[in-house]
Amino acid sequence: MVRVSILLGLAPVLVSATPVPADGFSLAPRETFVDCLSAGKVPMVLQSAANFNQLSSAYNLRLRPRPLVVTLPTTTTHVSDTVKCAKRYRHKVSARGGGHSYSAQGLGGIDGSVVIDLQNFHSVKYDPKTQLAEVGGGARLGNIARQLYDQGKRGIPHGTCPAVGMGHPSLGGFGISSRNWGLMVDQIVQVQVVTADGSLKLAKKGYNGDLFWALKGAAPSFGIITKFWFKTYSVPESIVNYSYRFQPRSVSEAVDLFMKIQTFARTAPKELGLGVSLWGSGVNFELSGAYYGKTQQQFNTLFQPLLNQLTPAPTSSTLDTRGWIDTLLRFAGSNTLSVPETGYNEHTTFFAKSLVTSNRAPIERKGMENFFNYAANQGPGAANQGLPWFVIINLYGGGNSAITQEPLLKESSYGHRDTLWNFQFYTTMSNGLSTQSNTAAINFLNGFDKVVRRSGDFSYVNYADPTYTRSTAQRLYYGKQLTQLSLVKKKWDKDQVFWYPQSIDPAR
Numbered sequence: 184m185v186r187v188s189i190l191l192g193l194a195p196v197l198v199s200a201t202p203v204p205a206d207g208f209s210l211a212p213r214e215t216f217v218d219c220l221s222a223g224k225v226p227m228v229l230q231s232a233a234n235f236n237q238l239s240s241a242y243n244l245r246l247r248p249r250p251l252v253v254t255l256p257t258t259t260t261h262v263s264d265t266v267k268c269a270k271r272y273r274h275k276v277s278a279r280g281g282g283h284s285y286s287a288q289g290l291g292g293i294d295g296s297v298v299i300d301l302q303n304f305h306s307v308k309y310d311p312k313t314q315l316a317e318v319g320g321g322a323r324l325g326n327i328a329r330q331l332y333d334q335g336k337r338g339i340p341h342g343t344c345p346a347v348g349m350g351h352p353s354l355g356g357f358g359i360s361s362r363n364w365g366l367m368v369d370q371i372v373q374v375q376v377v378t379a380d381g382s383l384k385l386a387k388k389g390y391n392g393d394l395f396w397a398l399k400g401a402a403p404s405f406g407i408i409t410k411f412w413f414k415t416y417s418v419p420e421s422i423v424n425y426s427y428r429f430q431p432r433s434v435s436e437a438v439d440l441f442m443k444i445q446t447f448a449r450t451a452p453k454e455l456g457l458g459v460s461l462w463g464s465g466v467n468f469e470l471s472g473a474y475y476g477k478t479q480q481q482f483n484t485l486f487q488p489l490l491n492q493l494t495p496a497p498t499s500s501t502l503d504t505r506g507w508i509d510t511l512l513r514f515a516g517s518n519t520l521s522v523p524e525t526g527y528n529e530h531t532t533f534f535a536k537s538l539v540t541s542n543r544a545p546i547e548r549k550g551m552e553n554f555f556n557y558a559a560n561q562g563p564g565a566a567n568q569g570l571p572w573f574v575i576i577n578l579y580g581g582g583n584s585a586i587t588q589e590p591l592l593k594e595s596s597y598g599h600r601d602t603l604w605n606f607q608f609y610t611t612m613s614n615g616l617s618t619q620s621n622t623a624a625i626n627f628l629n630g631f632d633k634v635v636r637r638s639g640d641f642s643y644v645n646y647a648d649p650t651y652t653r654s655t656a657q658r659l660y661y662g663k664q665l666t667q668l669s670l671v672k673k674k675w676d677k678d679q680v681f682w683y684p685q686s687i688d689p690a691r
C-alpha cells in the first residue's frame with residue numbers, strides 16, 4: 184500500500200498498489216493474486232518452483248510463452264476459484280488440455296497468462312444405458328479410445344495422435360473415420376464448463392444453448408470445459424486399411440494423378456477415409472486411408488475403377504482388414520494407445536499451417552501444378568537443410584460426408600462445413616531453435632501455402648499458425664461463424680478473461 188498525502192491538510196488517503204478488483208468485492212489488505220488462489224487452496228506451481236519450466240513447456244518447443252502461474256486443480260471448485268481470482272486481478276486465463284496446440288495456446292500463447300492445467304481431469308466412463316461417454320476435460324485421445332473400447336467396444340471419431348487432449352474436440356477434431364461419423368466436436372452432447380464469472384454450468388442444446396454452440400468449435404474463448412459427454416458408436420471390427428505409393432516421373436504426371444483422385448473424391452461415399460501425403464522428397468506421394476464399409480470386396484468395387492485410371496501405377500501398396508484398435512494404432516504409428524494420464528513430458532520442435540478448400544470450388548489444375556512444382560523445386564532443398572517436411576491433404580468433403588452437412592452450422596460454431604480438402608503443411612526443425620531456422624521454416628511453408636491458396640480458402644483452427652495476425656486468424660479459422668461468435672462472447676465474456684492472441688473478440 185502507498186500512502187499519499189492530499190494537499191491542504193486533508194487526511195491521508197490510502198491508495199492500493201494491488202489491482203482494483205474487477206468484481207467490485209473488497210480485497211483483504213495486501214492480498215495478491217497468489218493469496219487469492221491460496222485462500223481457495225488451489226494447487227499451483229509458481230515461476231520460482233523447481234518444476235515450473237518442465238510444467239510450463241509447450242509440446243512444440245519452438246514456442247516458449249512463460250505463464251504467470253500454472254494451477255493444477257483437482258476439483259471443479261479449484262477451476263472456478265482460479266478463474267474468479269484471475270478475473271479479480273485482470274489476468275488472462277487459458278486451459279491446458281493435452282498441451283499439443285501448434286501455437287502453444289494451452290499456455291496462453293504469450294507470457295503472463297494464468298494456465299489451468301487439466302491433467303487431473305482425465306476420467307473416461309462409458310454409460311451403457313445412454314451410450315454416452317463421460318470424459319474429463321484433461322483426458323487424452325489414446326486413453327479415451329482404449330478405455331471406451333475396453334468398457335463396451337465403443338468408439339468416437341477423432342484424430343491420430345494418442346497424446347492430443349481435449350483442445351481437439353473443442354476446436355474441431357478430424358480423424359480417418361470422420362467422413363463416416365463426423366468430427367469429434369460433432370459428438371459432444373453436453374458439457375460442464377466454468378465460465379468467465381467463475382461459475383460452473385451445464386450447457387447443452389436448449390440449455391445455455393448459445394454458449395454450448397460457441398463452445399463446440401471455439402471453446403478456448405468461452406470457458407474451461409471440465410467434463411464432456413460424447414455420443415459413442417459400436418465400433419466395426421473389420422475395417423479395410425489401404426495405401427498406395429506413387430512415384431510420378433514429372434510434375435505433370437503428379438498433377439494428372441491428383442486431379443483423378445479429386446474427381447473420384449468428390450462423390451466418394453462417406454464410409455471412405457482418404458488422404459494424400461508427401462514427405463520431403465519432391466512429388467512422390469501416398470494415397471491412403473481406411474474404409475468403414477463392410478468388406479474388402481466392397482472396397483475393391485469402389486476403389487478399383489479409380490486405380491485403373493491412375494498412371495503410372497502405384498510402385499507399392501498395402502491392403503488388409505483390421506479391427507478398430509489396430510486401425511487406430513496404424514494411424515498413430517504406435518504400438519500402444521495408452522498415454523500417461525498425468526506428468527506427460529514429450530516435446531518436439533515444429534511449424535505447421537493449414538489450408539481448407541471449398542467443396543464448391545475443387546482445386547484447379549493450375550493450383551496443383553503450382554503445388555507439385557513447389558514440392559519438386561523447393562522441397563528437397565528444405566529437407567536437406569534441416570527442415571524435414573510433410574504435407575497431408577485429408578479429404579473432409581465430397582459425396583455424403585458426415586463432416587460437411589450444412590445444417591451442422593447451427594449445431595456448432597466449427598466454421599468450415601463447406602470443405603473438400605484440408606491441407607496440413609508441417610515441418611520439424613532438426614537444425615535447432617535458432618531464429619534463422621524458424622524463419623526458414625516459416626518462409627518455406629508460407630510459400631507452399633501461397634502457391635495453392637485462393638481468395639475464398641480458409642484454415643483449420645486445430646492447426647493454428649501463430650504467425651497469423653489476430654484478425655486474419657479469426658477470419659480464416661471461423662469463417663461465417665465469426666459474427667455470431669462475437670455476439671456470444673459479448674454475452675458470456677465481455678471482459679475477455681479467456682484471451683489468447685487468436686481468441687474471439689466480443690462484439691462492440
Ligand SMILES: Cc1cc2nc3c(=O)[nH]c(=O)nc-3n(C[C@H](O)[C@H](O)[C@H](O)COP(=O)(O)OP(=O)(O)OC[C@H]3O[C@@H](n4cnc5c(N)ncnc54)[C@H](O)[C@@H]3O)c2cc1C
Nearest residue numbers: 280281282283284289320342343344348349350357403408
Ligand atoms: C502430433 C499431433 C497430431 C495431431 N493430429 C491431429 C489429427 O489427426 N486431427 C486433428 O484434427 N488435429 C490433430 N492435431 C491438432 C490437435 O487437434 C490440436 O493441436 C489440439 O487443439 C490440441 O489439443 P490439446 O488439448 O492437446 O492442446 P492444448 O494446447 O492443451 O489446447 C489447445 C487449445 O484448446 C484449449 N483447451 C484444451 N482443453 C480445453 C478444455 N477442456 N476446455 C476448454 N479449452 C480447452 C486450450 O486452452 C488451447 O486453446 C494434432 C496435433 C499434434 C501435435
